[in-house]
Amino acid sequence: MLTAVLDDGRLISLVSPEFSRTELNFLRQNGKFFCPVCHSPVLLKLGTRKRWHFSHKPENPCLIESEPESAIHLAGKEDLFLWTSQNGRSPLLEHYLPSIHQRADLFLPGIEPIAFEYQCSTLPEKKMAERTDGYQRMGINPVWILGSTRFRKKGSLLKIAGFETEAIRYMPQQSSARFPFFSPYYLCYYQPGERRFCFAAQLYPATETLFITREINQPLQKIKPYQIIFPTFPVNQSSFKQQWLKLKKHQRLTPFVHGSETEYRLRIYAYRMKKNLTYFPAFVGLPHEDYVHLLSPPYLWQMWVCLIFQSQPGKRLFVENIIHGIENRGAGAIFTKRNLPLCPQRSLNQMIRIYLNQLVFLRVLEKSEEGYRMHKSYLMRKEDSLERLLYEDQKVLDQLEKAYLI
Ligand SMILES: [Zn+2]
Structure with missing residues (x-):
């Protein structure tokens, strides 16, 4: 996690504003950190291998189920937070929704609220379906962005298996009728190291888990948050046939x-x-x-x-x-x-x-x-x-x- 609550009830984030190591050490020596969801004490990890973060003690796991966070997950979550902030949105980092017992990696409040989930680890399909359903019941649009290590090619085909297929989105309002063999189905991946999105656009199923697709890379800085939901891909299906x-x-x-x-x-x-x-x-x-x-x-x-x-x-x-x-x-x-x-x-x-x-x-x-x-x-x-x-x-x-x- 990148957020925690202090003794005095203040919510602090490791992303914005940024704290120095000295400041964080001071806070650690003079008080405790608590999980914003379950209020159990959490540890501040100031290591060199992973981005600084908070984590539950093994004997005190969180009330809500969550997967262990990898370095790539923490980095991606931070990037997406800063990117949505810079684009004029007011994202809430690791926002907890008590009525559905879910914590969104990034929550964008608004008339049409959005929950961004950056999913790097494997999720059971049932769990994924429950989380999506939880958001949808609350009128929140869930946007699952997959970790780039999940982008797996087999020859020219893309492998999309298990829970990943549930992240497939549909481009609205495109008049597909004008373009032969244009598929509005797509998936979105994010690669924090290179700060780029990778879209698997124009998905066509070849087998149960392999898809014909068109890979479209876009740097984080060149894309706005709404374009994840309303992407515009250049039309070119010459290779499809x-x-x-x-x-x-x-x-x-x-x-x-x-x-x-x-x-x-x-x-x-x-x-x-x-x-x-x-x-x-x-x-x-x-x-x-x-x-x-x-x-x-x-x-x-x-x-x-x-x-x-x-x-x-x-x-x-x-x-x-x-x-x-x-x-x-x-x-x-x-x-x-x-x-x-x-x-x-x-x-x-x-x-x-x-x-x-x-x-x-x-x-x-x-x-x-x-x-x-x-x-x-x-x-x-x-x-x-x-x-x-x-x-x-x-x-x-x-x-x-x-x-x-x-
Ligand atoms: Zn907790």
């Missing part, structure tokens, strides 16, 4: 390595229908930004949707028929939702409808009041060669891109 095609090729050539229960069921089902999963049609595995709300990669759940159509040739189906069809085959888990409490919610029904309408646009399905029906030519079609499919993957993306531009 290439990345998506590379991913799809990979999915064709190395499918089902993880062998989850739903994948296993899919394999059995496809086998019964005499389908080779490597040769899935190009209209399976279509991108859309809102598919981030599902944990499964798009090509897997979309494969199920198409197999349901192919299992009932000529029949008109509604969204509900498709969901039930998949549930009845024991694969309902394919539709597990990703917990995104900071984004507008999307129902399963909405997401499947988006996909079906993409298929209508690609002339794979026809739509009428009685539902959706797959065109005969797709039901009867023999499997294409891999070369042909890779070509079609590209063509389908080009067509979808045009849909945005209409």
